[in-house]
Amino acid sequence: MRYLPKSPADRAAMLQAIGIRSVDDLFSPIPAEYRLSRDLAIPRQMAESEIVEWFKQRGKENGEGFASFLGAGAYSHYRPVVIDALVQRGEFLTAYTPYQAEFAQGTLQAIFEFQTMIAELTGMDLANASMYDGSTGAAEAVMMAVRITGRHSAVIARNLHPEYREVLNTYATHQAIPQKLIPFTASGQIDLKQLDQAVDDSTACVLIQSPNFFGTIEDVEAIAGIAHKRGALLIVSIAEAASLGIVEPPRCADIVAMEAQSFGVPLGFGGPYCGVLATKEKFVRQMPGRLAGQTVDKNGKRGFVLTLATREQHIRREKATSNICTNQALVALMVNIFMTVYGKIGLRELAKQNLAKTAYAVEQFGKHAKVLFAGAPRFNEFVVETSEDPYAINSRLLGHKIIGGLPLKKFYPELGHAALWCCTELTTRSMIDTAVGLVAESERSVLSKDAEPEEVAR
Amino acid sequence: MKHMTRKATRHISQNEGLIFEKSSPGKAAWKLPALDVPEVDTAKLLGKQEREDLGDMPEVSEIEIIRHFTRLSTWNYAIDLGMYPLGSCTMKYNPRVNEFVARVEGLANGHPYQAEKISQGALRIMKTLSDCLLEITGMDAITLQPAAGAQGELTGLLMVRAYHEAQGNARKKVLIPDSAHGTNPATAATVGYAVENLKSNERGMVDVAALAAQMNEDVAALMVTNPNTLGVFEQEIHKIAELMHAKGGLLYMDGANMNALVAKTRPGDFGVDVMHLNLHKTFSTPHGGGGPGSGPVAVKKILEPFLPTPVVITKPDGTLAFEYNRPQSVGRVRAFYGNFGMFIRALAYIFANGPEGLRQTTEDAVLNANYIRKGLEGVYDLPYSTPSMHEVVFSDKLQSKQGVKTMDLAKRLIDYGFHPYTTAFPLIVPGALMIEPTESEPKEELDLFIEAMKSIAEEVEDDPQYVLDAPHHARITRLDETAAARKPVLRWKREV
Numbered sequence: 018m019r020y021l022p023k024s025p026a027d028r029a030a031m032l033q034a035i036g037i038r039s040v041d042d043l044f045s046p047i048p049a050e051y052r053l054s055r056d057l058a059i060p061r062q063m064a065e066s067e068i069v070e071w072f073k074q075r076g077k078e079n080g081e082g083f084a085s086f087l088g089a090g091a092y093s094h095y096r097p098v099v100i101d102a103l104v105q106r107g108e109f110l111t112a113y114t115p116y117q118a119e120f121a122q123g124t125l126q127a128i129f130e131f132q133t134m135i136a137e138l139t140g141m142d143l144a145n146a147s148m149y150d151g152s153t154g155a156a157e158a159v160m161m162a163v164r165i166t167g168r169h170s171a172v173i174a175r176n177l178h179p180e181y182r183e184v185l186n187t188y189a190t191h192q193a194i195p196q197k198l199i200p201f202t203a204s205g206q207i208d209l210k211q212l213d214q215a216v217d218d219s220t221a222c223v224l225i226q227s228p229n230f231f232g233t234i235e236d237v238e239a240i241a242g243i244a245h246k247r248g249a250l251l252i253v254s255i256a257e258a259a260s261l262g263i264v265e266p267p268r269c270a271d272i273v274a275m276e277a278q279s280f281g282v283p284l285g286f287g288g289p290y291c292g293v294l295a296t297k298e299k300f301v302r303q304m305p306g307r308l309a310g311q312t313v314d315k316n317g318k319r320g321f322v323l324t325l326a327t328r329e330q331h332i333r334r335e336k337a338t339s340n341i342c343t344n345q346a347l348v349a350l351m352v353n354i355f356m357t358v359y360g361k362i363g364l365r366e367l368a369k370q371n372l373a374k375t376a377y378a379v380e381q382f383g384k385h386a387k388v389l390f391a392g393a394p395r396f397n398e399f400v401v402e403t404s405e406d407p408y409a410i411n412s413r414l415l416g417h418k419i420i421g422g423l424p425l426k427k428f429y430p431e432l433g434h435a436a437l438w439c440c441t442e443l444t445t446r447s448m449i450d451t452a453v454g455l456v457a458e459s460e461r462s463v464l465s466k467d468a469e470p471e472e473v474a475r
Numbered sequence: 476m477k478h479m480t481r482k483a484t485r486h487i488s489q490n491e492g493l494i495f496e497k498s499s500p501g502k503a504a505w506k507l508p509a510l511d512v513p514e515v516d517t518a519k520l521l522g523k524q525e526r527e528d529l530g531d532m533p534e535v536s537e538i539e540i541i542r543h544f545t546r547l548s549t550w551n552y553a554i555d556l557g558m559y560p561l562g563s564c565t566m567k568y569n570p571r572v573n574e575f576v577a578r579v580e581g582l583a584n585g586h587p588y589q590a591e592k593i594s595q596g597a598l599r600i601m602k603t604l605s606d607c608l609l610e611i612t613g614m615d616a617i618t619l620q621p622a623a624g625a626q627g628e629l630t631g632l633l634m635v636r637a638y639h640e641a642q643g644n645a646r647k648k649v650l651i652p653d654s655a656h657g658t659n660p661a662t663a664a665t666v667g668y669a670v671e672n673l674k675s676n677e678r679g680m681v682d683v684a685a686l687a688a689q690m691n692e693d694v695a696a697l698m699v700t701n702p703n704t705l706g707v708f709e710q711e712i713h714k715i716a717e718l719m720h721a722k723g724g725l726l727y728m729d730g731a732n733m734n735a736l737v738a739k740t741r742p743g744d745f746g747v748d749v750m751h752l753n754l755h756k757t758f759s760t761p762h763g764g765g766g767p768g769s770g771p772v773a774v775k776k777i778l779e780p781f782l783p784t785p786v787v788i789t790k791p792d793g794t795l796a797f798e799y800n801r802p803q804s805v806g807r808v809r810a811f812y813g814n815f816g817m818f819i820r821a822l823a824y825i826f827a828n829g830p831e832g833l834r835q836t837t838e839d840a841v842l843n844a845n846y847i848r849k850g851l852e853g854v855y856d857l858p859y860s861t862p863s864m865h866e867v868v869f870s871d872k873l874q875s876k877q878g879v880k881t882m883d884l885a886k887r888l889i890d891y892g893f894h895p896y897t898t899a900f901p902l903i904v905p906g907a908l909m910i911e912p913t914e915s916e917p918k919e920e921l922d923l924f925i926e927a928m929k930s931i932a933e934e935v936e937d938d939p940q941y942v943l944d945a946p947h948h949a950r951i952t953r954l955d956e957t958a959a960a961r962k963p964v965l966r967w968k969r970e971v
Contacts, residue, residue: 018828018831018832020915021836021915031843034849043838044838046707046862052740053740053744056834061830062826063829075582075596076580078599081580083589090810099540103540107555108548108553108555110761112553114762114766119950120894120949121550121552122951123546123548124764126491134533137529138530143965150809178810184806184810191666265525286811289622307765310964312955314955329657331656332657333657333661334657334661335661341623342625343768346763347763350764354544357504359504361529361533362503363503369517370507377512394522411590445511449512
């Protein structure tokens, strides 16, 4: 076995040193009737070339070479090549959690820089070292708000990513956190009147997403006003991190629960991604997850350590702020490098290209179909309502090697034939024109079908 | 006297400030393509929502970025540099082919919401990995969705709770041995269960008589780690399972570390009802400085209805699909399908090993741990003489007579070119030194480690202060952790 670094002679010498005859003696603590005396029924050992070939085949069966208009919490942005060149350095890839700070300063300083940039971009005081993803981060933020306020219920926007809501439901079930769901208006934004009625003295937090699931930017200040006047916290979930380049961050939020996948993390069929929580300084001791902090060594030299560990499970056990143990360090490093590459000016220019592509697409789609939720600013996603079922249109688009928008019926039955489309800097004008062309064709054929009976009658 | 180490030599290490300290206006490492659609008026589109300024985000060039992160990387220790003997962490070799295949185009760029008919490759990977893990664990059904071990525990306990609720009584408590990882009690609390401690016996195992006395109809499950954190196999595991089952309880196994069991025995065969696996331990996906992990949960048939949605199913025509309609499901624990990139890596590892490779891997892991145990027995105190599996736990009892504790010994190990072992865990061993070499170490590396540990023990006798002041050769000396926690500095700020 090519990963195992021992010759038969090495093994024999080691057995002799231990003072046993056979390696089987080492397994004698396992009761004989439970020892496996056969080979596992798994695929036979493969050569590296066979492994590569097997996965390349799977890649070909997995939408290889398709252009995509999908977003909805997983965004296709360009990944600068330096990201993979750097994260594949063994010293990052094959290091453990930096508990032994003297031997892990590289990882720790990188986390410290990550925390700084996330805080800067989100407009919060500070950020943690990362969470599993945006969905679990949002759920953890709600539990954090419950701890801070001592209140128990949560008010949730219905235009929060539906799968984030599902995860929150799972987490909240046994925490006794009742939830109220707030509908959205014709602009796709949360209904402020209903929100105002829903928030009361038992509300620990209001959780919204901005840009929300439909791509529309919320009036965060107005929402914060409603939450804060009744002593509730405002949590803003951000699924499309690239928006922070040009959309004003939710500075009046108390907690930002972000999914940073857009920043240099491959789509990877849904994971691993990079959640992160950012908050105000006064709430830091209630924040879950790892934190890197700056300190000095015995000679006064600057260094970094994991800190405030008394919040965490390995110290507090059942009294910890969360059961979370790992973070997404290597994925956070991708995010970190991406943010460093684009930086202060590049992130804004990148976001501007996303806006421009989206504005063009909205205009073109709008000529042939109905673009919903107009009347509020949006970032890079928009909802198109067609006469025909979008699954059928998407099926034809696949023939052009294009993946169309996400049909919304599954999550929002009342939206019928609407689909959520996304444009990024990688979306080309010709992709947009092809997709619009097929949608236009679909609309024409539906119209002519509707018209047919009349013609027959005549 | 101070000993020289054969493992490492000091060399020049580059200094490097924070990236913000290198930033200056006008430098850039990015270039966007020419826009093929009309420019937009952002103020008109966004109104008051437009962001004017990104604050103190850096502005640097590409070469500075390469140097910055490369320099930082050289300050880390890594498996690629040598043995990483962290007990319970399973720091084994992370094969490079895993990284290569995870970056295959259709897999790395696959969108989680693309149609199932163009997702058959990803689904096939999930199905194949599931089948392999079920065969390895001897369980009946599995979810790959949990993002890490702790979330796997959460998922497992949610299913335990749902199972009991379906029987008409959720029950109140979860029993957890005092040797368990901290995530176990933290998870039980998250699911709304009270935690009841279970004392270990003098051999470091679950005290079966005590369990029998504590087990009743209020207990939902026992969370047992096997081999436990002492590296000891619970020899009466089948009796433990019988005791639990007799009173309607379930047996949860923390299978984060399966490195002593794979291809040698199967939890499903010895009575486990539900368990999680850490792909980033046993199945070689990289730790990456603290994540991402992946924590699949395997269960017996009785728990299958409660698996998180969606699950992968085979349709009559042989194609694969996600099934969402599962009314008894505990729900979703993560958006999308889990850490898919880790599934690819774990499956590539299983392919590279095959049945005989996995068996040899387990045997070598246990052989290595016992070789270290033999080499250091007598030099360090061995609190439990029970046979060791994949890891061995010593204590600092002998060295603490000189005032030197496990953490001091660990810091001195850094000077010898080794990453420290796990310190002060499990909690049932005061001053624990928890050592897990994994199968990835050649005999020469193990010999160097044993030599280093012996040498440090001698130093403790000759000059304890020198060990207390360690590390001496790292980039920095010990950091002031108290100050870090008292006045936390968690981000850089521009000096004004």
